[in-house]
Amino acid sequence: MSSTASQPVLSQVPDALGHFGPYGGTFVPETLVFALRQLTDEYQRAKADPAFQQEFDFYLREYVGRPSRLYHARRLSEHLGGAKIYLKREDLNHTGAHKINNAIGQALLTKRMGKKRVIAETGAGQHGVATATVAALFDLECDVYMGAEDVRRQALNVFRMRLMNARVVEVHSGLKTLKDALNEALRDWMGSVENTHYIIGSVAGPHPFPMMVRDFQACIGRETRQQCLEAEQRLPDAVIACVGGGSNAAGIFYPFIDDTSVRLIGVEPGGRSARLGDHAATLTYGQPGVLHGALSYVLQDEDGQTADVHSVSAGLDYPGVGPEHAYWKDSKRVEYTTVTDEEALEAFEMLARTEGIIPALESAHAIAKVARLAPQMGKDKVIVVNLSGRGDKDCQEVARLLENARG
Amino acid sequence: MGIAAASESRVARAFAPLRARGQAGLVPFLPAGYPDLATTQSCLLAAQRAGATVIEVGIPFSDPIADGPVIQQAFAHALQQRIRLADIFAAIGEIRSQLTVPVMAMVTYSIVYRIGLERFAEQAREAGLSGVILPDVPPPEAQDICHRFWESGLDTTLLIAPTTSPQRRGEIADLCSGFIYYLSVSGITGERTALPADLASNLKQIRQLTDKPLAVGFGISTAAHVRQLRGHADAAIVGSAIVRRMRDAAQKNAVISDVVESYCQELAEGGREA
Numbered sequence: 267m268s269s270t271a272s273q274p275v276l277s278q279v280p281d282a283l284g285h286f287g288p289y290g291g292t293f294v295p296e297t298l299v300f301a302l303r304q305l306t307d308e309y310q311r312a313k314a315d316p317a318f319q320q321e322f323d324f325y326l327r328e329y330v331g332r333p334s335r336l337y338h339a340r341r342l343s344e345h346l347g348g349a350k351i352y353l354k355r356e357d358l359n360h361t362g363a364h365k366i367n368n369a370i371g372q373a374l375l376t377k378r379m380g381k382k383r384v385i386a387e388t389g390a391g392q393h394g395v396a397t398a399t400v401a402a403l404f405d406l407e408c409d410v411y412m413g414a415e416d417v418r419r420q421a422l423n424v425f426r427m428r429l430m431n432a433r434v435v436e437v438h439s440g441l442k443t444l445k446d447a448l449n450e451a452l453r454d455w456m457g458s459v460e461n462t463h464y465i466i467g468s469v470a471g472p473h474p475f476p477m478m479v480r481d482f483q484a485c486i487g488r489e490t491r492q493q494c495l496e497a498e499q500r501l502p503d504a505v506i507a508c509v510g511g512g513s514n515a516a517g518i519f520y521p522f523i524d525d526t527s528v529r530l531i532g533v534e535p536g537g538r539s540a541r542l543g544d545h546a547a548t549l550t551y552g553q554p555g556v557l558h559g560a561l562s563y564v565l566q567d568e569d570g571q572t573a574d575v576h577s578v579s580a581g582l583d584y585p586g587v588g589p590e591h592a593y594w595k596d597s598k599r600v601e602y603t604t605v606t607d608e609e610a611l612e613a614f615e616m617l618a619r620t621e622g623i624i625p626a627l628e629s630a631h632a633i634a635k636v637a638r639l640a641p642q643m644g645k646d647k648v649i650v651v652n653l654s655g656r657g658d659k660d661c662q663e664v665a666r667l668l669e670n671a672r673g
Numbered sequence: 674m675g676i677a678a679a680s681e682s683r684v685a686r687a688f689a690p691l692r693a694r695g696q697a698g699l700v701p702f703l704p705a706g707y708p709d710l711a712t713t714q715s716c717l718l719a720a721q722r723a724g725a726t727v728i729e730v731g732i733p734f735s736d737p738i739a740d741g742p743v744i745q746q747a748f749a750h751a752l753q754q755r756i757r758l759a760d761i762f763a764a765i766g767e768i769r770s771q772l773t774v775p776v777m778a779m780v781t782y783s784i785v786y787r788i789g790l791e792r793f794a795e796q797a798r799e800a801g802l803s804g805v806i807l808p809d810v811p812p813p814e815a816q817d818i819c820h821r822f823w824e825s826g827l828d829t830t831l832l833i834a835p836t837t838s839p840q841r842r843g844e845i846a847d848l849c850s851g852f853i854y855y856l857s858v859s860g861i862t863g864e865r866t867a868l869p870a871d872l873a874s875n876l877k878q879i880r881q882l883t884d885k886p887l888a889v890g891f892g893i894s895t896a897a898h899v900r901q902l903r904g905h906a907d908a909a910i911v912g913s914a915i916v917r918r919m920r921d922a923a924q925k926n927a928v929i930s931d932v933v934e935s936y937c938q939e940l941a942e943g944g945r946e947a
Contacts (some may be wrong), residue, residue, distance in 0.1 A: 292811060295832065296837055297806055299836075556783040569784065
């Protein structure tokens with residue numbers, strides 16, 4: 267599987283059929299092929315159209331508030347006593363996470379295709395909120411599929427989506443989390459392809475989603491690169507991001523892929539233990555397989571049935587991962603590691619105390635890795651961590667967990 | 674192309690007499706392991722007695738995105754019983770000498786990939802299966818995958834949707850060595866009251882592209898539906914309507930295979946009578 271022998275430039279993927287080396291592709295019911303082709307064509311046209319890029323940039327700047335800051339976290343750096351740490355503040359975007367970048371891009375495409383309705387899946391609710399937001403902004407009908415368990419865990423985001431006039435559809439199949447919401451959204455799309463666009467929130471799914479979502483999120487890495495050059499007159503030594511489906515990581519890594527001096531580190535949710543069912547660390551513990559339309563790494567049993575997954579963070583609770591990450595893993599361009607629930611909770615508190623910033627539990631996984639890595643690096647070294655979202659949505663759940671642990 | 678020409682295919686042979694007589698055959702769908710494997714065995718034989726042309730056995734999957742609630746629940750039930758692929762193959766293998774009708778596995782590529790295509794094909798062949806129906810492998814991914822199945826001695830069936838372009842319809846037909854599965858509607862499996870108005874024109878268009886057997890699925894649940902397909906297609910595929918009757922029979926403690934047999938008889942009759 268890992269025979270990527272003579273791949274010259276790692277950033278020149280995917281091919282026209284959506285293959286990242288052996289990964290990616292289109293494994294979906296034929297009913298969806300029409301919509302995926304239409305989307306691929308429209309996206310290629312939009313990409314080449316300066317008017318589309320201008321409009322996208324306009325909304326990123328004026329509505330989302332980009333560029334997001336690259337903030338030197340002095341107290342955190344001192345506290346850890348090693349490398350100089352910068353935070354890429356995606357948490358300061360409108361709606362509080364990086365998800366809005368992609369939602370804006372896909373909403374503009376929806377308009378171009380003349381479709382009037384969007385659907386989305388959501389785990390923690392950040393992508394659902396981002397989709398509900400752009401639906402309100404661009405006057406599109408919106409249905410968001412969300413696992414019943416996540417509806418419970420993320421009540422605040424459910425309220426936000428409904429406030430913006432989206433319909434939140436509770437999904438009761440399977441474990442009632444992100445994977446099941448994605449299944450249900452795909453089922454909706456099978457019957458509604460002609461008037462509906464499915465805004466997938468991660469770099470997963472069939473072609474062209476992994477490529478397109480990466481491109482829409484790549485503003486994170488492009489800004490980071492330039493901001494780091496301005497602040498430090500050089501590139502960072504390491505860039506760290508959490509990986510569930512992998513969109514914030516793909517967005518910040520991609521513009522650094524050809525800068526081989528920069529270590530890229532993806533942090534997966536290690537959950538409670540390394541046992542199948544106790545984590546959602548697909549690249550670390552999984553293997554190649556097909557899920558939700560693409561070949562990538564997956565967590566499944568010996569028969570190919572998707573495994574149960576767990577993470578303290580609802581946004582990382584997914585048994586698959588984007589195919590480009592699989593490609594980066596096999597080519598060794600990106601290192602993937604895990605952080606446990608407990609470490610993520612510690613990092614959540616640490617960032618709040620040292621910097622006055624409450625991170626999303628997803629992003630807290632990346633902070634936890636920084637806490638391990640920074641002390642081993644000299645003070646002249648620079649680490650950038652993608653603070654992909656803010657933690658307001660998680661406060662209730664964390665309060666409950668801390669009370670249980672300490673009570 | 675030449676590896677599994679339609680004339681050699683056991684599945685295609687099963688369809689051959691129908692067109693000559695102007696009849697529509699029946700392809701019943703049975704979810705493996707629902708509610709248990711003994712029932713799968715008895716229902717296979719019941720469907721055969723009722724006059725099925727080919728029988729489709731659904732391999733349960735945790736994430737069946739093309740299926741509506743009835744089949745989803747049947748799959749979930751089978752997986753909760755921890756019924757594994759090896760058990761399914763063993764159960765079908767046990768009755769293979771009694772099965773004269775070709776049996777095909779409807780299976781997601783997720784499972785095929787994990788087991789390994791050649792290994793999966795070998796086990797399926799040993800169980801007496803004639804081919805696979807691949808619901809989530811469209812061209813161009815299907816190209817290589819279908820050839821590998823043919824080399825492993827199994828027939829392949831792919832799906833054509835109402836949204837499929839004319840050019841793709843031809844490509845897909847070329848990759849079907851069993852029969853061609855036409856989806857009557859865009860959407861997921863489940864019963865619907867009427868067949869869509871554009872069905873006949875879509876079927877006519879496909880028949881102009883190819884001579885291969887053509888079966889229609891999704892939303893078919895009555896003998897009248899099957900009757901309407903006569904002259905337009907070679908068979909009707911019926912899934913959710915059968916599975917719902919199996920579920921109701923199980924709840925009433927009725928003999929599930931008897932219910933399947935009489936319902937399949939009724940449907941098959943619709944395809945035969947004038």
